[in-house]
Amino acid sequence: MSDDTTKYLLTEDKIPTHWINIAPDLPGEPLPPLNPATKEPAGPEDFLGIFAEELIMQEVSQEPEIEIPEEVREVYKLWRPTPLYRARRLEKALDTPAHIYFKYEGVSPTGSHKPNTAVPQAFANAKAGIKKLTTETGAGQWGSSLAFACGLFDLECEVFMVGSSYDSKPYRRSMIETFGATVHRSPSDLTEAGRANAQHPTGSLGIAISEAVEIAAQSPEVNYALGSVLSHVILHQTIIGQESILQMEMAGEEPDTVIACFGGGSNFGGLTIPWLRRNIREGATTRFIAAEPAACPTLTKGEYAYDFGDTQGLTPMMPMYTLGHDFVPPPVHAGGLRYHGASPLISALVHGGMVEARSVAQNDTFAAGLQFARTEGIIPAPEPTHAISVAIAEAEAAKQAGEERVILFGLCGHGNFDMASYDAYLAGNLENLEFSQQEMDEAMAKLPDGVPAI
Amino acid sequence: MSDDTTKYLLTEDKIPTHWINIAPDLPGEPLPPLNPATKEPAGPEDFLGIFAEELIMQEVSQEPEIEIPEEVREVYKLWRPTPLYRARRLEKALDTPAHIYFKYEGVSPTGSHKPNTAVPQAFANAKAGIKKLTTETGAGQWGSSLAFACGLFDLECEVFMVGSSYDSKPYRRSMIETFGATVHRSPSDLTEAGRANAQHPTGSLGIAISEAVEIAAQSPEVNYALGSVLSHVILHQTIIGQESILQMEMAGEEPDTVIACFGGGSNFGGLTIPWLRRNIREGATTRFIAAEPAACPTLTKGEYAYDFGDTQGLTPMMPMYTLGHDFVPPPVHAGGLRYHGASPLISALVHGGMVEARSVAQNDTFAAGLQFARTEGIIPAPEPTHAISVAIAEAEAAKQAGEERVILFGLCGHGNFDMASYDAYLAGNLENLEFSQQEMDEAMAKLPDGVPAI
Numbered sequence: 001m002s003d004d005t006t007k008y009l010l011t012e013d014k015i016p017t018h019w020i021n022i023a024p025d026l027p028g029e030p031l032p033p034l035n036p037a038t039k040e041p042a043g044p045e046d047f048l049g050i051f052a053e054e055l056i057m058q059e060v061s062q063e064p065e066i067e068i069p070e071e072v073r074e075v076y077k078l079w080r081p082t083p084l085y086r087a088r089r090l091e092k093a094l095d096t097p098a099h100i101y102f103k104y105e106g107v108s109p110t111g112s113h114k115p116n117t118a119v120p121q122a123f124a125n126a127k128a129g130i131k132k133l134t135t136e137t138g139a140g141q142w143g144s145s146l147a148f149a150c151g152l153f154d155l156e157c158e159v160f161m162v163g164s165s166y167d168s169k170p171y172r173r174s175m176i177e178t179f180g181a182t183v184h185r186s187p188s189d190l191t192e193a194g195r196a197n198a199q200h201p202t203g204s205l206g207i208a209i210s211e212a213v214e215i216a217a218q219s220p221e222v223n224y225a226l227g228s229v230l231s232h233v234i235l236h237q238t239i240i241g242q243e244s245i246l247q248m249e250m251a252g253e254e255p256d257t258v259i260a261c262f263g264g265g266s267n268f269g270g271l272t273i274p275w276l277r278r279n280i281r282e283g284a285t286t287r288f289i290a291a292e293p294a295a296c297p298t299l300t301k302g303e304y305a306y307d308f309g310d311t312q313g314l315t316p317m318m319p320m321y322t323l324g325h326d327f328v329p330p331p332v333h334a335g336g337l338r339y340h341g342a343s344p345l346i347s348a349l350v351h352g353g354m355v356e357a358r359s360v361a362q363n364d365t366f367a368a369g370l371q372f373a374r375t376e377g378i379i380p381a382p383e384p385t386h387a388i389s390v391a392i393a394e395a396e397a398a399k400q401a402g403e404e405r406v407i408l409f410g411l412c413g414h415g416n417f418d419m420a421s422y423d424a425y426l427a428g429n430l431e432n433l434e435f436s437q438q439e440m441d442e443a444m445a446k447l448p449d450g451v452p453a454i
Numbered sequence: 455m456s457d458d459t460t461k462y463l464l465t466e467d468k469i470p471t472h473w474i475n476i477a478p479d480l481p482g483e484p485l486p487p488l489n490p491a492t493k494e495p496a497g498p499e500d501f502l503g504i505f506a507e508e509l510i511m512q513e514v515s516q517e518p519e520i521e522i523p524e525e526v527r528e529v530y531k532l533w534r535p536t537p538l539y540r541a542r543r544l545e546k547a548l549d550t551p552a553h554i555y556f557k558y559e560g561v562s563p564t565g566s567h568k569p570n571t572a573v574p575q576a577f578a579n580a581k582a583g584i585k586k587l588t589t590e591t592g593a594g595q596w597g598s599s600l601a602f603a604c605g606l607f608d609l610e611c612e613v614f615m616v617g618s619s620y621d622s623k624p625y626r627r628s629m630i631e632t633f634g635a636t637v638h639r640s641p642s643d644l645t646e647a648g649r650a651n652a653q654h655p656t657g658s659l660g661i662a663i664s665e666a667v668e669i670a671a672q673s674p675e676v677n678y679a680l681g682s683v684l685s686h687v688i689l690h691q692t693i694i695g696q697e698s699i700l701q702m703e704m705a706g707e708e709p710d711t712v713i714a715c716f717g718g719g720s721n722f723g724g725l726t727i728p729w730l731r732r733n734i735r736e737g738a739t740t741r742f743i744a745a746e747p748a749a750c751p752t753l754t755k756g757e758y759a760y761d762f763g764d765t766q767g768l769t770p771m772m773p774m775y776t777l778g779h780d781f782v783p784p785p786v787h788a789g790g791l792r793y794h795g796a797s798p799l800i801s802a803l804v805h806g807g808m809v810e811a812r813s814v815a816q817n818d819t820f821a822a823g824l825q826f827a828r829t830e831g832i833i834p835a836p837e838p839t840h841a842i843s844v845a846i847a848e849a850e851a852a853k854q855a856g857e858e859r860v861i862l863f864g865l866c867g868h869g870n871f872d873m874a875s876y877d878a879y880l881a882g883n884l885e886n887l888e889f890s891q892q893e894m895d896e897a898m899a900k901l902p903d904g905v906p907a908i
Contacts, residue, residue, distance in 0.1 A: 006531035077460035078831045109831030171873035178876045374605050377532045377563030416870035419625035422632045
């Protein structure tokens with residue numbers, strides 16, 4: 001391997017054999033989820049109606065590593081290990097002494113990191129005799145990934161797609177159908193939750209989750225699958241970070257800063273957790289930055305509190321940063337980042353000062369995406385343009401400081417299905433959408449009471 | 455490397471250092487192109503007004519190998535070497551003893567093989583002091599690739615996009631603009647050729663070529679770039695086949711049959727020429743099948759004759775299989791295969807009996823594409839579904855014969871920008887479009903006269 005390498009590749013035998021569970025390494029006592037009715041700590045039985053037992057055991061596990069089933073690793077071979085790139089042309093365009101690396105998950109069947117968890121979730125449910133999975137999807141990346149995974153294990157799949165994304169990303173819908181699944185615009189009239197939210201025609205992830213959970217709860221042969229937030233989902237994504245550690249070793253460099261975009265937390269956690277554990281266990285001093293939309297500033301403006309994962313209050317309450325469970329974020333193009341809450345695992349890390357958060361305005365993210373596309377050739381999805389924007393800012397800070405800093409960011413997906421957003425940006429029609437402070441304040445006032453303060 | 459490998463990967467130092475020129479290995483005397491006015495053999499000077507000299511020298515070269523400039527190899531590193539896959543899940547679904555491999559070019563910046571030639575063409579023109587390139591594009595894969603390549607070398611880029619594709623693939627247009635180029639719907643009113651063909655509102659590659667050539671011929675600072683057909687374009691693509699030879703060696707297998715889709719010939723030639731030369735020089739007995747649309751059956755129903763490359767008769771006449779230069783193929787979804795002519799190099803190989811040709815009906819190609827997507831996870835572009843359809847037929851023939859045959863096909867691009875076509879197929883709205891025999895007969899009657907018979 002010469003030192004002008006652009007892509008650091010691993011062979012299939014380097015696909016991780018275990019997922020990394022950060023739960024036992026978190027500081028302090030674990031904060032349990034709470035049963036939505038009793039407000040008492042929720043046990044595995046509170047999840048049984050809609051999740052396969054194997055996934056629930058992963059959700060509550062305190063084991064530091066969990067073995068990846070061989071059948072799942074076999075499917076991972078269709079696209080993993082994913083490449084790690086050195087962004088030499090972007091570095092040159094920025095005239096920065098920084099070395100910029102990115103881990104690229106866009107080589108997966110659906111063009112994002114989502115199949116990493118869709119496959120083990122579909123596999124666990126198929127093994128448990130489940131016939132159908134329901135789910136929500138924002139940008140469509142998760143819905144198409146679950147559709148793909150269900151097809152491999154002969155499961156039916158029904159997807160509730162957030163209205164604003166359903167309208168702006170018709171080809172994600174086509175992709176879901178090409179993989180053999182059914183897709184509905186959310187809010188739909190198929191569920192009580194959908195009908196109760198007809199006044200929010202653009203929809204939200206919270207509403208779509210309520211719809212999918214409602215359908216799954218009606219039959220023992222139907223389960224629900226979530227694409228982010230929950231600990232077992234974050235767990236599955238840690239293969240990203242594990243591979244990136246091997247690849248940075250190949251490059252002979254140690255990152256000073258690791259950056260990823262943040263919606264529910266699965267992409268961020270997937271890349272950073274293996275690196276974070278090195279900080280905790282081995283005293284490494286890597287910085288971590290979660291990049292979120294200014295229009296949905298969960299980590300930077302939200303409250304750390306117990307709240308529901310969905311809009312209707314059907315799910316257990318989780319300890320997390322939240323904007324309030326009935327806050328409906330403005331319809332920014334990064335549909336995958338439009339979520340009121342945050343992974344409890346990542347929330348604990350942010351609260352503990354181990355992860356920084358930064359918000360980015362929409363036009364700044366697309367400017368970064370365009371610069372990236374024109375130098376590195378990959379048109380990024382709107383979600384990772386948040387990470388690119390922060391990475392560029394960090395590279396410029398390195399230039400100011402005259403320091404050869406090493407930056408690693410997660411490019412969690414390509415933008416092939418998001419070209420209408422680029423059209424809008426190029427035409428100057430993209431707004432820097434802001435959250436409504438009043439609506440957020442109202443949502444915050446509705447945080448569940450009678451629960452422990454954290 | 456274990457024997458259950460799915461992807462055979464090469465490191466960047468295995469990017470080929472030379473392109474392979476099959477011209478000196480062709481049987482018989484070379485047939486020169488003819489000047490469109492004098493009908494005499496065209497020399498390099500006949501191409502000078504619109505092509506860079508370096509590319510013309512490649513076009514007429516009889517050297518068996520041509521070195522790849524270091525600057526071009528550096529850009530290739532953004533996506534090359536591309537992976538070779540064993541399609542184990544497809545094999546299983548077909549219950550075939552055949553081993554099916556595919557070389558995947560969809561990992562490139564624009565999702566197809568086209569950047570392989572866009573980059574050296576842009577580089578050669580930039581080095582020659584040219585300021586702008588014009589081109590045509592069918593499905594949009596070539597136009598977006600040239601837009602990307604021009605951006606890297608600070609060239610302007612102006613693209614004439616075939617009307618039917620411009621309408622059905624708006625996000626290819628967005629991609630061209632994202633990379634910084636200008637795009638027009640063809641036939642346009644910007645050129646004489648466009649105005650003269652206003653009666654063909656769906657357009658064709660032949661018309662769009664005439665428009666782009668007309669603009670390029672007007673200024674010494676503007677050149678034209680072609681995405682297929684010409685020998686220097688085929689040459690640049692031979693890196694695909696060279697890599698696939700190394701990768702099949704890694705897999706420890708020798709292909710019995712190599713299959714690729716055929717439009718102008720660059721994808722087909724790129725994959726097969728390095729293998730074909732082994733047949734010619736080393737007595738290997740590999741079979742080669744060119745898969746073309748039943749709606750545009752250039753190789754299977756066309757005539758081997760001298761004809762123009764464009765509709766208006768602006769280009770030199772070339773010895774090739776042709777349906778007649780003013781034949782306008784029906785608007786099939788595989789826009790990249792809607793061309794009346796064929797690469798002279800590949801035409802000579804077909805004529806010489808070294809390459810078989812087979813045509814496939816549109817619905818059969820999408821059925822094959824869907825089966826491939828649901829087993830291997832990659833949604834193929836409509837063009838390579840022709841190759842997939844033939845590969846599946848060959849795998850079924852192997853099953854009938856009870857033989858463990860080895861099949862290699864070219865997956866020249868993904869279908870992320872072609873989801874509207876899959877929508878139409880899934881809705882049952884896709885027609886098996888046929889060429890008009892009358893229109894074809896009329897076009898054939900207009901083949902140039904006063905030129906040598908071949």
